[in-house]
Amino acid sequence: MERVYLFKRFERFWHWSQAALIIFMLVSGFEIHGTYRLLGWQRATTLHQTAAWTLIGLWAFAIFWHFTTGEWRQYLPTTSNMMAVARYYSVGIFKGEVHPYRVTPLAKHNPLQRFAYLIVKLLINPALWVSGLLYLYYAELTRAGLVNFGVRPIALVHTAAAFMMLVFVISHVYLATTGRTPLAHVKAMITGWEDMEHA
């Protein structure tokens, strides 16, 4: 069996801290939304904001890292092999077939992954970020005359994007178990090394 070093140290740190922050923000965010009581509204709000700033800080580094290392190319969408991968997840995986996509350090995401991550990075994250920052600063922006629509549309976009993120997290966590063994991908994301299997 071949071992490939897929995830570099910063990437792993970024992944796990981002995961923790996003899950925490979902939990505290839906409390702020009024879905349940857990931390107490005031604490949930404060911690949600702290987590938001932390995540923004983390992202600043991540963006820098992606561009300086060229890793951003990993997310360029492609349709080649997409049908094969889709077929694998809907049929082949139940028959014990080998994953049709050959992961390499330069192309570690299969076409469906690329597409999903691109949606997260270009749609869900920006929607959350922009609406979240507007949420934090709408009073100042309103005073400055830059915003005149009140907090409601901001909140609704933020909520809708949060639901999309929730859907992503559920799928992502599940798909993490679809490696060679249920914990193979998780292990790779912790150690950086993925065991490859060959068709």
Place this chain on the structure above:
Amino acid sequence: MKTTTRVFAGAAFALSLLLSGLAAAADKASDAAHVDHSKFAALQQTFDSGPAVTRACLTCHTRSAKEIHKTEHWKWEYVNPATGQMLGKRHIVNNFCTSAVSNFDGCATCHIGYGMKKGFDFTSEENVDCLVCHDTTGKYHKQQGLAGNPVTKDMEWPPGSGKIIKAIDLRAIAQRVGKTSRVTCGTCHFNGGGGDGTKHGDLDSSLESPDKALDVHMNSDGNNFTCATCHRTDGHQVPGSRYAPTARDTGDAQLRGKADFRNPATCQSCHGQAPHKRDYAARLNEHTARVACQTCHIPTYARGGVATKMSWDWSTAGKRGPDGKPLEVKNDNGNVVYSGTEGNMVWAENVVPDYIWFNGIVKYTVIGDKIDDQSTPVPINRFEGSPDDGKSMIWPVKTYRGKQAYDPVTKMIAVTHLYGADDTAYWTNLNWEKAVGAGMAVAGLPFSGKVGFVATQSMWPITHMVAPASAALKCEQCHASGGRLEKIAGVYLPGRDRDHALWIDLAGWVLAALTLVGVLGHGAGRLLNRGNR
């Protein structure tokens, strides 16, 4: 033995320290006054009436009566500049004792004049009552029934009752006049509606000597504000009338020496627009654009142990007890919950206010207005405001409900003659037709002879009894479903279900649930087929 002596000596020493401390405090208080009125020649006389005192006051304070003449306190009349409505106690009806004009003998006890009745001379200088506001002895008292006059010779009151009312010593009182205090203002303002705490809910005798928890500003062991500290009075004009309240003050803290004609009684006039300095300061300061300070900082009213009246149903009045006297029933706290002369009443303490959008405009039902619609309680006053007018803030109010006499034919709220030692006063004879007939006659209005009862409602702004910051409302008291601001429309309140777009929540949860079911199903499929591997 020795120990006992020592303890005794120590106690005596402590006591002497305490006494000298008290004496020093008393000296300090008298030093603060510029003059000692007891030294004035004009006050070295026996006064046989209130006006006699005023004549003496005016020998030095030559313009004071003319200043008083311009005030609402004197005129009981006020034109609201925003609505043009003629208001004041001589023109409005209320849902307590309904009207002052038909009951001056009683109501004028709270007029800052002597002898106000129909035809009262509002240009009289000697009939200005200086003492009711400037007494410092606590001994000045205007006997109810005497149209605002004090008792200067022992007299039987009510006539024929055998009860003797002792005369008060006007000379001693006049020699010790001073600044107004919570007690002097409270003489009337704590007793609005007919008794302690009855009307306002945020003004009652507990504010004579409040602790910090009850009122952080008036705290008698701390800031010890008097009413005039905020209601900063100039030329006897007391600012801050509830007829034309300042619902939204967008100004900064007022500076000494800077010409500023804003209401000095608002929170902002001292605290400015960004009063929060500590935790969550930025977020809290954003709230000041839409939420009146009072909303968070007066968590409940009637907090000082004095109950306030929440409703009054006059329609049940008239029952007499076995002794033939009007029946009276009190609750455990001593509040009258049924009175043969007044009907049913509901009292409450520590009341959570109602919250409304309020822009400072209050329209009143005045004497003679007709009732158009009885499907909802007739608004005795109507607080205007909306989330969209750019002027309104979320305010706490006391909503006070009544059921009171009206003329079902003319559709006018009754001006009822309640008080007086005559045959028509309701409190004397329990006859509505006579009482309303006499009241409407005084008001110069027609009366059909029929009396019905109509549900009414009035609102009172809650602005006193400001709690310490630590007792202010917590975020989740409003940011929740069913919270304090549940009924406030027009704003998105994070945490409140009614603001959510239902379709987003629905679609979101359905999508999340489908995803979860989908992945679980997928996982189950993998588990079942793992033999294929």
